[in-house]
Amino acid sequence: MNHRTRIIKTTGVIAAFCISLSAQLTASAQTSKKLTSYVNPFIGTGAVKGSLSGNNYPGATVPFGMVQLSPDTRDEPEWDAACGYDHNDSFIAGFSHTHLSGTGAPDLFDILFMPYTGDEKTRAGDAKQVGSGYGSRFSHANESARAGYYQVKLDDHDINVELTATAHAGFHRYTFPKNSKAKVVIDLNHSLKKPNFGCQVIAAQFKMVNDHAVEGFRVITGWAKLRKVYFYAEFNKTIKSNDLVNGGTQNFDQKLLNGTDLRAIFDFDVADGKPVLAKIALSTVSTQNAKLNLDTEIPNWNFYQTVTQADSKWEKELEKIKVEGTAEQKEIFYTCLYHTFIQPNNYADVNGDYTAIDYTVHNTKGGFYSTFSLWDTYRAAHPLYTLVQPERTAGFVNSMISQYNTYGYLPIWQLWGQENYCMIGNHAIPVVVDAVLKGTPGIDINKAYEAVKNSSITNHPGSPFKAWEKYRYIPENIQSQSVSLTLEMAYDDWCVAQLAKKLSKTADYQHFMQRSQNFKNLYDIQSGFFRAKDTDAKWQTPFNPLQYGGNGGNPYTEGNAWQYNWYVPQDVKGLISLTGGDKKFTAKLDTFFTLTSKPGEVNGNASGFIGQYAHGNEPSHHITYLYNYAGQPWKTQFYVAKIMSELYNTSSSGYAGNEDCGQMSAWYVFSAMGFYPVNPASGVYVIGAPAMKKSVMRLSPIKTFTVLAPNRTAENIYIQSAKLNGKVYTHTYITQKDITDGGVLEFVMGNKPNMNWGTAINDRPVK
Template sequence: MSIPLKIAIVSLLILLPSVKSNAQIKKSPSTTALPNLIQFVDPFIGTGGHGHVFLGANVPFGAVQLGPVNRSSGWDWCSGYHYSDSTIVGFSHTHLSGTGIGDLGDILVLPVSGKKKYALFNHHDEVVAPGYYSVYLRDDKIKVELTASERVGFHQYTFAKAGSSQISFNLQAGIGWDRPVQTAIKQLNDTTLVGYRYSTGWAADQRLFFTAIFSKKITGFSLADSSSVLNAIEATGKKLTATALFSVAANEQVKIKVGISPVSIENAAANIFAEIPHWDFNLTLNQAKDKWNKELGKVIIEAPIKTKRIFYTSLYHTMIAPSIFNDHNGDYRGTDKNIYHQPGFTNLTTFSLWDTYRAAHPLLTILQPERVKDVINSMLAIYQQQGKLPVWHLMGNETNTMVGNPAIMVVGDAILKGFTGFDKTLAYEAMKTTAILDERGLRYVKKYGYIPADSTVESVAMGLEYSIADWTVGQVAKYLGHADDYRYFNKRGGNYQNYFDKKTAFMRGRVSDNQWRMPFDPFQSIHRNDDFTEGNAWQYTWLVPQDVEGLITLMGGRRPFIKKLDSLFEVKGKLGAEASPDISGLIGQYAHGNEPSHHITYMYAYAAQPWKTATKVRYIMNELYSDRPDGLSGNEDVGQMSAWYVFSALGFYPLNPANGQYILGSPAVDKATIDLPAGKKFKIIVENNNLKNYYIQQVLLNGKLYDKSFLQHKDIVAGGSLEIKMGPVPSKTWGVSVGSLPFSTTRK
């Protein structure tokens, strides 16, 4: 790998004098008109149990997630922090939120007054809010305060004791699978460090550059590579750590601004000067709070305080990612490792698509419509650089994690909802090309219409996910007038039928046209030749959101369908000796802790029993979400677990992620106002709503009686009002007639 430090120095020296003093900075105009919604956000929710959420300071969709990293490691430390811990090894600038694999943790900074490599803390000494993290390190008597802009982490350390103190920059440490490949640090002058960190892990080839500027002059500086001390101010090695020494007075503050970049040291510095060209910590903090209040304010709800806390914390979680992956000037490093300048869109990363295509991305189409074009353009750039749409993309790397082609649903949904700002011809090309590759079991789909269970691990889960993607390609082909493609992909969208065994009424592994994999146990979840992904046949039998009517027919009609669906929430059985910890939040065999189950409660509406959806949805909101640290029943999965709650609390959910319909359930809010572009608003008014009245009795859309058990996307984004009257018993008339039922494909 190249060593860019010396090349960067001249450019940086030119940039450095442009740093402005506090006196030169105009204060941003007051934004007191913004509602104070961050008061309802508790970032600790999801840091306990198996939530794996990020804790720290960031701004909506920012590249920087600046927060603590515990000394402990393991599955529950995938974000770097777990509520059960009481140790901190430093504060790193990148984190994942809610994933089941650990990575990142770049540029780890730790202030100490002695030689310890970690600090102890108590939760009583932590203060956390959107855009802010603070902790008091008692042994060292240091108050740590963190805030951030999009690409810059801002540290403020208050040293209670006078004397010699030090701040270490650790490029060796990473979270989870992450390990360094090559690192570099240079003391550029008495207030500036620069360097880079190349690492491998879940993201196989991650490259991050940084510039760190101190508010106080460094009095001493040392470097070490692993345990070997280096007598130098500049080094390249595999496991570098730098220590900057300071002489501080009692209660003196030392501040650091750390700019990060996927491109270069110069760009990291330029990000600082563009975003935080001053030393006013509170100004940056208030700007971060304003950004969060602005985004949270796109939905104003009236509800009990506990519901508000869960709702706004959930909404907060949905805006940690996808995260920015470019510099302030637009530069970014592509999947092909080339540098792209002025691409015309904000490049994004951290696409946990197997999870987020289900609800988190549909939520963006309502609450963040201006960002949809950036999401799609980022995916199309990835397609052009790697030859297919992303599967699970992280920091310019394709991880190929999880099964299916989930980006197809996100791109297809944007096209079918009429979004603009991207090349629809290229988008359709990307969808089609991705669907007809020969990789990851697709060659069997094209040859047989199913993936033989003895050819590919997780064949059933993979095949069912491909069917959803193929159906979506077919719908877009129809929308764009490609008749032949529509017929081909619509047929492939029905391939889910090839995994359904009518004798057992389960989806299961097929070895050939006339042979099922044996033995078969619908409770079995994990074994050496598993046919499912983090689940079993009980959960995956319902993974047909694109054609619920077809699944009802396969099961023999509404009655057997309802009977089987009821059983899902009631049946008890052993999951298997090696059951995945992702199979959590169980109600019978329904597993709310993992994404393949998320749409299932809303399937009752297709069989004219919407009141059963209400019962299940309300139970899940009340029992499987809370305002405690263990308030999530499974991994957050980069916003999906929380997006389910946001939608469900508002009263509707996108069961089919690409047909523009939202199934009505049982709203937890009393009122909600959704801000839309061009000054439009969509208002939701819920009457007689309480713990006992969770059944919809009557619905009025824009003042007119509305008997359908679903909403259309176009009805929401047009603005208007939705009035829902609730009651203690199921309605015998609402949402049960043939014309009231949701449907999978567009009716003309």
């Protein structure tokens, strides 16, 4: 070897080393990239071509916080912008402090702030005016958002608005044009469109505390009845003058004003070019508690410090699941996880005070949570919480039990601590039972059983238990939505039975297990569908399995007979038997996913269609996984992969339907990891087709559960083989114990179905 050769070879080694080091540094940089950088709050904020989008807001909030500070693009938000914001709008009415995430109905929008210059500007040709006159046009080119932060330029006033939040407070930063007539309005009459849901402001008050602060309240009724919202607000600049307005009556430099149509307009000096900062905290109890919340959570005027703190809170929560995939997949995944962790909301004050459902003040050490969209979230969001939010799960369950203690039964749809009875069934029951059976600490198991049992025998809107016991189905002429009610109440009863069994309450177990089989009483063998009967046990006619129902006046809730044909999660084997066995069951599933005929009056909640499958609404969410129960898991893999790739994206229309307080997102989070809770309270997760090359779920500081699919690509969607903790694994499900024990589930993926993997009877899901 000559010297020159040695130099060449040494150079090659150095080059190779440099390339390797560069690759490692690049990989390290990608690995160390903050997870919050993948969150895109604009996903799901606006429909394209008339589709549903998610109904999400882009504003600032922290995980499970009481305050959601976000722009409202409507002066009176309605159903089509239930979160207050629509990405297709170009006008902002103001920034209110409470919002619902992804719901199909509007409410909240409390304590709206809006900065403006005070200069009268004509808006010739602009048809979108608001009654207040202080709104502004804006452009998405001058708008940005990330976890815990929102920014927009108000074009009509040349004001840059920045927002951030803590658990109970919002923080505003307004940069006005220098020497402009800087004004800030606070609107206590801003709400959903009146008189929808009987919405009206019953009482409101402004009280000037000093030349930097104002406090007050409003009592309002709407979708949530009779909400009390107290606030305390401070500004960094002196309020030069105020105009307190009640309806059309102005009251200049007045210290106190009571009424029902209140606005306060404050003037500020911005000649120094420095921004106007505003901090406002909320409470359900008092203005004193609102001030305590503010002093505790934002003690200084460092806006960007609060932004950083919000980002850190989100990073901590998102780190509970770390995934490896494409940049687009990670953007969808972490935005989904972000949306799942927005609610339920802890609206107890920092001292533990909160207003209970009976309007008395209670105190708690573990937080009091509300915003329970249970008809949606019991399916996947709450099972996800039991895995990665066990402490908060105890808070959720204890908050539900608190309602039971005062109100007599568990929540149906609880908002701002009040019951609004939206949707059907008793789906706090599976949430409570699931948490208890999984051993979630901090829950009184005997009290939990008392709550679920009594909630299953007490008549209330949406669950007519006397008819249930008498007929063993719900007759349509007693209560509409009868087929959906029968199927969903049967599932809830199965959940009660499982907790009774754990507590050795044999008689209760047998009674509720018998009721859980009531679904069979509405199955029509001739048509092959669950159909409505009247009290005389005769089938209701005419019958069209494609006919949609909404929320009353039809046997089906936000769906049709095709979509509800599969809702027996507690006894899929029994459903297969009713259908005629595995072959007929899978053949009918094949038809379900390919039958494109639709009636003229498809319900507005129905979207995201694959045949009759409608991913945009929750009754369909488990159906793709049912092939596993009948020995054709490769079809589950195909449809799960299809939904993830086609019905989720990174645009403003990123969801196939209303996001519904985390359920649409939780479906993706579970499915992208590779499994889903078909029966949410069973502790069994049915395997689909993992989308990520790697998913690591952090269960404790020292324990993780990892799913590997290193050769997963857009084409490689089919499972070829699997191993669990290094051993060959052929089951098409995993259990709660498999996950909580920690370990590794590894898949080999391919572009063609392996029709031998997971097809044996013993490999099928057990529950």
